[in-house]
Amino acid sequence: MARSKEKLCFVDRDSIRSSGRFRSHIVVFLLLGPTGFAQTATITGTVADVYGETLANATIQATNLATKATFRTQSSATGAYALPQLPRGTYTLFVNVPGMVGYRQQGIVLSADQTMHLDVRVLDSVNLNTLGDGREQNATRQVLHPTPAGPTPRTADGKPDLSGMWYAPRTIDFGPTEPLPWVQALMKERAENQLKDWPLTRCLPLGVTLFASRDFYRVIQTPTHFFILSENDVPNYRQFFLDGRSHPKNLDPTWMGHSVGKWEGDTLVVDTVGFNDKTWNPDMSSPTEKMHVTERFRRPDLGHLEIELTIVDPGAYAKPWTIKRISDLAPDEEVQEFICTENNRDVEHMVGK
Numbered sequence: 001m002a003r004s005k006e007k008l009c010f011v012d013r014d015s016i017r018s019s020g021r022f023r024s025h026i027v028v029f030l031l032l033g034p035t036g037f038a039q040t041a042t043i044t045g046t047v048a049d050v051y052g053e054t055l056a057n058a059t060i061q062a063t064n065l066a067t068k069a070t071f072r073t074q075s076s077a078t079g080a081y082a083l084p085q086l087p088r089g090t091y092t093l094f095v096n097v098p099g100m101v102g103y104r105q106q107g108i109v110l111s112a113d114q115t116m117h118l119d120v121r122v123l124d125s126v127n128l129n130t131l132g133d134g135r136e137q138n139a140t141r142q143v144l145h146p147t148p149a150g151p152t153p154r155t156a157d158g159k160p161d162l163s164g165m166w167y168a169p170r171t172i173d174f175g176p177t178e179p180l181p182w183v184q185a186l187m188k189e190r191a192e193n194q195l196k197d198w199p200l201t202r203c204l205p206l207g208v209t210l211f212a213s214r215d216f217y218r219v220i221q222t223p224t225h226f227f228i229l230s231e232n233d234v235p236n237y238r239q240f241f242l243d244g245r246s247h248p249k250n251l252d253p254t255w256m257g258h259s260v261g262k263w264e265g266d267t268l269v270v271d272t273v274g275f276n277d278k279t280w281n282p283d284m285s286s287p288t289e290k291m292h293v294t295e296r297f298r299r300p301d302l303g304h305l306e307i308e309l310t311i312v313d314p315g316a317y318a319k320p321w322t323i324k325r326i327s328d329l330a331p332d333e334e335v336q337e338f339i340c341t342e343n344n345r346d347v348e349h350m351v352g353k
Contacts, residue, residue, distance in 0.1 A: 039087070039088055039112035039113070040084070040085045040086055040087055040088070040112070040113075041086045041087075041088055041110035041111065041112065041113065041114040041115065041116065042082060042083065042084045042085070042086065042114070042115045042116070043062060043082070043083045043086065043091075043093065043108070043110070043115075043116050043117075043118055044080070044081065044082045044083075044115065044116070044117055044118070045080075045081060045117055045118040045119045045120060046075075046078075046079045046080050046081070046119050046120070047060070047075045047079045047081060047095060047097065047119075047120045047122065048079055048119070048120070048121055048122070049100070049121065049122055049123075049124065050121055050122075050123060050124075050194070054075075054078055054079025054080075055075060055079050055097050055100075055122060056075055056076060056077045056078070056079060057074055057075060058074065058075040058079075058081070058095055058096060058097045058120075058122070059072060059073075059074055059095070059096040059097075060072065060073050060074070060075065060081045060083060060093065060094075060095050060096075060120075061093070061094045061095075061096070061174075062083050062086060062091045062092070062093050062094075062108075063091060063092050063094070063176050064086075064087065064089045064090070064091055065089065065090045065091065065092065065176060066089050066090065067087070067089070068176075069087070071083055071085075071086060086110055088110050088111050088112050088114075089109075089110060090107060090108065090109050090110075091108040091109075091110060092104065092105070092106045092107075092108070092176050092177075093105045093106075093108055093118065093120075094174050095120050095122060096171075097122045100122050100123065100124055101122065101123045101124070101195070101284065102171075102174060102282070102283075103120050103121070103122050103123075104174070104177075104283060105118070105120075106176075106177075106178075106179075123191060123194060123195060124194075143170075144170075144328065145167055145328040145330070147302070147303025147304065147328050147329045148302055148303050148329065148331065149301070149302065149303065150301065150302035150303070151301060151302060152266070152299050152300065152301055152302065153299075153302060155221070155223075157223065159263055159266075160266050160268075160298070160299045161221060161299070162219050162221050162226075162268065162297055162299050162305060163219050163220055163221045164218070164219055164305075164329055164330075164331070165216065165217075165218050165329070165330045165331060165333050165334065165335075166216065166217055166218070166219065166305055166327040166328070166329060166330055167216060167327055167328045167329075167330045167333075168212070168213060168214050168215050168216065168217070168327070169212075169213060169305075169307060169325035169326060169327040170325060170326050170327075171282075171323060171324070171325050172324050172325065172326055173322075173323065173324040174282070174323060175321055175322045175323050175324070176321075177283065177317055177319075177321040178317055178318035178319045179283070179285060179316060179317055179318075180315075180316055180317065180318060182316075183285045183286075183316045183317070186285055186286065187283060187284050187285050190284050191284065195284065198280070199234075199278075199279065199280055200232075200234065200340065203234055203340035203341050203344060204234065204255075204278070205233070205234045205235065205255040205256065205278075205279055206233065206234075206279055206280055207255060207256065207275070207278075207279025207280060207281070207287070208238070208256055208257055208259075208272055208275070208279070208293055209279075209280075209281050209282055209287075209293065209309060209311060209323075210279075210280060210281070210282060211228070211230060211233055211238060211256070212228055212230040212233060212238075213282070213325075214232055214233075215230065215231045215232040215233075216230075216231050216330055216333050216334075216335060217229060217230040217231065217327075217335065218334075218335050219305070222242075223242065224241070224242050224243040225239060225240070225241060225242060225243070226239070226240040226242055226261055226268070226270075227239050227240075229335050230335070231335045231336055231338050232338050234340050235255075235256070236335075236338065238256060238259065239259065240259040240260065240261040240270050241259065241260045241261065242260075242261050242262070242263075244262075245260060246260065247260060247271075247273055247274065248274075251273065251274035252274070253274060253275060253276035253277075253289050254274055254275070254276060255275075255276060255278065255279060256272075256275075257272040257273055257274045257275045257293070258272065258273060258274045259271065259272040266298060266299075267296050267297065267298050268296070268297040268298075269294065269295070269296055270294070270295040270296075270297070271292075271293075271294055272292075272293040272294075272295070273291075273292050273293075275287055275288075275289060275291045275293075276289060277289055281311065282323060285316060286316075287311075287313050287315075287316055288313055288315030288316050289315070290313055290314055290315040290316075291311060291312070291313040291315075291316070292311075292312045292313070293309065293310070293311055293312075294309070294310045294312075295307060295308070295309050295310075296308040296309075302329065303328060303329045304326055304327065304328060304329070305326070305327040305329075306324070306325070306326055307324070307325045307326070307327070308322060308323070308324050308325075309322065309323045309324075309325070310322045310323075311323075
């Protein structure tokens, strides 16, 4: 196997920094009158792994549930972070560490003039964090890459041509979610067990919402079909039907569901239904058979592919959940062979607690 198994990570475009110095960037400003911010609060803490090793250059994002205002900062060389001047309200905190699992905490209630101390512990994903199987390998693939400049390529019928070889996408907006209580309990259980039941550990599919999120992938586009070939997924392909057909009336639940697509202007909109409940979602939860996924693919220029994924699952979430990702063109790469069941040494190490 040419490339080792990959960790899931969520990396924001703004998280790539060359310096370890502490920086704070407020990306959404609330204008609260001529006196500026009023009645604000602060969240501070330290970002570390489960062994207590502090993590620099983690991206910390707090989103106000009522206003949708988002505030970001980065952890310092010592893992410390601070989010000052947060208007009072209820927040979701999300932490990105390149090469590791995204951390989220919901329902953080801040009152005026409050300082909340919140230490964050971030999990490694399926990797063992050993030589050749470490988080740094994945982090290098989840960063900004130089891409060729140029306009959006188009097919003979004038549609944007999304074909090409692409790096694993960076998640630029993980989106707020409202998981139902049983989903919150499942996520907590999996975190405490250090993700020992991660599907790829046993060579099982991750599912549509995580497909091609960890490694290189190739897009092949025809007038009637759309294929994604992914190096490190089981199965290693997806297919969308673009020939105008509808979903079958009686769908048996499957790992990857049934996908049909159509063009809305320059955006390819893909509708997928017919899931089982055995896969995982990006927040380490699992879907129900009620899940309905809508993906929107756009190629704004030659070097980038934008993907917006919306999950509607009334059996698991109170509201729709939208994730935004961007992939960089990887013209010098190819999809390599990956046989998950060959020489699989993961299972014996995924013991949890």
